[in-house]
Amino acid sequence: MRNDRSHYELEEINTNKLGCVAEFKFKLYQQQYYLANISAKMNINLPNFNVKNLVKEAGSTISRVVQLTEEKLGTTERTEYDLHFQNLAERADVTKTWTEKIVRDTESVLIPNPQNRVEDFIFEKIEKSKPKRLSNLEHLALDMIEAGGDFGQDLPYGQALIKVGQAEQKLGQCEHDFIATSGICFTQPLRKFLDGEMKTIGKERGILETKRLDLDACKNRVKKARSMLGQQSKDGISPEAVLEQAERDLRVAQAEFDRQSEITKLLLDGISTSQASHLRHLHAFIQTQVRYYKQCGDVMEQLQRELAKMQHPKPRLRINSEDVDCGPPSSVSMHSCDSDSLGGTALDSDQDPDLDKSLTNLLEDFHIEFDTTAVSTVIFVTECSPVNEDYMYGKQGLLKGLVPRAFVEMLDEEHDVTL
Numbered sequence: 001m002r003n004d005r006s007h008y009e010l011e012e013i014n015t016n017k018l019g020c021v022a023e024f025k026f027k028l029y030q031q032q033y034y035l036a037n038i039s040a041k042m043n044i045n046l047p048n049f050n051v052k053n054l055v056k057e058a059g060s061t062i063s064r065v066v067q068l069t070e071e072k073l074g075t076t077e078r079t080e081y082d083l084h085f086q087n088l089a090e091r092a093d094v095t096k097t098w099t100e101k102i103v104r105d106t107e108s109v110l111i112p113n114p115q116n117r118v119e120d121f122i123f124e125k126i127e128k129s130k131p132k133r134l135s136n137l138e139h140l141a142l143d144m145i146e147a148g149g150d151f152g153q154d155l156p157y158g159q160a161l162i163k164v165g166q167a168e169q170k171l172g173q174c175e176h177d178f179i180a181t182s183g184i185c186f187t188q189p190l191r192k193f194l195d196g197e198m199k200t201i202g203k204e205r206g207i208l209e210t211k212r213l214d215l216d217a218c219k220n221r222v223k224k225a226r227s228m229l230g231q232q233s234k235d236g237i238s239p240e241a242v243l244e245q246a247e248r249d250l251r252v253a254q255a256e257f258d259r260q261s262e263i264t265k266l267l268l269d270g271i272s273t274s275q276a277s278h279l280r281h282l283h284a285f286i287q288t289q290v291r292y293y294k295q296c297g298d299v300m301e302q303l304q305r306e307l308a309k310m311q312h313p314k315p316r317l318r319i320n321s322e323d324v325d326c327g328p329p330s331s332v333s334m335h336s337c338d339s340d341s342l343g344g345t346a347l348d349s350d351q352d353p354d355l356d357k358s359l360t361n362l363l364e365d366f367h368i369e370f371d372t373t374a375v376s377t378v379i380f381v382t383e384c385s386p387v388n389e390d391y392m393y394g395k396q397g398l399l400k401g402l403v404p405r406a407f408v409e410m411l412d413e414e415h416d417v418t419l
Contacts, residue, residue, distance in 0.1 A: 064213040067220070076220060079212050085261065088268035089205065095271055096198050099278075103190045106285075110179045110187070135175055141168035159310055167303040171296055178292040186285035193274055197267075204264045211257040218250040381408060 070076040081089070111117050116133065123130050134142075148161030225243035379396040381403060394403035 060214065063217040064210065067213045067217045071216075076216070078216055079219075079257075081261075085265060085268075088265060088271075092198075092201055092268050092271055095275070096194065099190055099194055099198075103187055103194070106182070106187050110182055135172045137168050137175060138172035141165040141172060144168065156310060160307060163303060163306050163310070167299050170299045174292060174295045174299070178288060181288045182285055185288060186281050189281050190278065193278070197270070197274060201264070201267045201271075204260070204267055208257070208260045208264045211253070211260045215250070215253040215257045218246065218253040221246040222250050378411070379403070 067076065071078050107117055108114075111120070120130050142165070144161045144165030148158040148165060151158035151161065153159060153162065222243070225239065225246040228239040229243065231239060379394045381392040381394045384391060384393050384402070390405060391402045392405055392408060394401060394408075
């Protein structure tokens with residue numbers, strides 16, 4: 001009874017399978033008829049649908065899914081690629097990953113605002129010109145120029161703001177040129193490589209994986225057909241005929257797999273040539289950076305010179321072999337002029353100062369070196385003409401010049417002095 005029951009159950013399962021196949025074919029015929037009627041009414045030329053090809057393609061897809069599932073479960077063997085191909089594929093994956101990161105990071109440096117990057121990407125895809133937007137430097141420049149005009153162009157601060165704003169405008173223009181040039185010489189070629197060559201390699205590798213699944217499925221069918229030799233034929237087809245057909249399919253699958261493998265290897269080998277091209281693009285990017293930073297440096301040096309001309313130069317005093325700015329004296333008690341602290345600014349022994357000149361002219365025209373043999377040197381001092389709050393006019397023998405008040409201690413008239 002159990003054998004009869006199992007026999008009846010197998011017949012029922014086979015009947016259900018045949019029913020499903022028949023229903024699937026009926027739906028395909030029905031869909032083909034429906035599309036044909038629509039195309040006839042709307043005068044649309046549709047390609048001829050071949051139901052046999054559709055069924056064959058569906059069967060191939062199912063066999064690939066079954067093969068892949070069995071490989072994941074570890075219940076069947078798979079064809080492994082050779083070591084050289086594996087190395088090429090691994091190098092291609094590494095190249096793709098790092099190239100994508102380099103392009104993304106470079107674009108982040110050139111255009112820090114992610115919203116602007118997305119906007120530029122959309123305009124590039126729809127083939128429209130990118131919108132012209134002001135950079136942060138240019139916004140700063142406009143505000144400085146406007147503030148300088150409101151504060152007054154005749155005032156030092158207003159003039160300085162206008163000068164700095166104009167320099168910032170130049171820096172903004174240099175930045176625009178740098179971004180455009182870097183995109184042309186570096187990021188665009190790398191992105192073109194990713195969108196072109198790497199996508200082609202990925203597509204061919206996908207086709208190769210499909211051919212491998214078909215090859216392994218044919219190998220499994222050959223093994224199954226060989227195991228069926230000596231058994232009774234099913235559906236009127238002898239096991240020998242089934243084996244012969246399976247071996248024929250295996251030879252075709254093997255040929256297609258080998259052909260696709262060679263095509264994919266050639267594409268993978270071309271990555272070396274692409275990397276040589278990327279090296280040239282990298283050199284061009286570095287040259288662009290060097291030119292950009294040099295232009296920025298030139299602009300800032302010119303701005304520094306212009307600002308230096310606008311301000312009044314401060315007198316300088318040489319103390320302990322160092323040039324320091326002689327600003328207003330701090331709250332320091334008055335000391336005698338010693339050898340280290342006195343002396344940076346005065347005149348030569350064969351010249352007389354013009355007291356009507358400004359303080360700056362005296363400092364630039366004359367030099368003095370007082371006697372350094374004593375720790376405390378006594379000199380004669382008088383007020384400058386006009387009177388200066390920071391300096392006095394000093395004389396020691398034939399040496400004459402300006403002396404900071406902070407370094408002078410006035411002596412009583414009773415003290416004897418030696419000149």
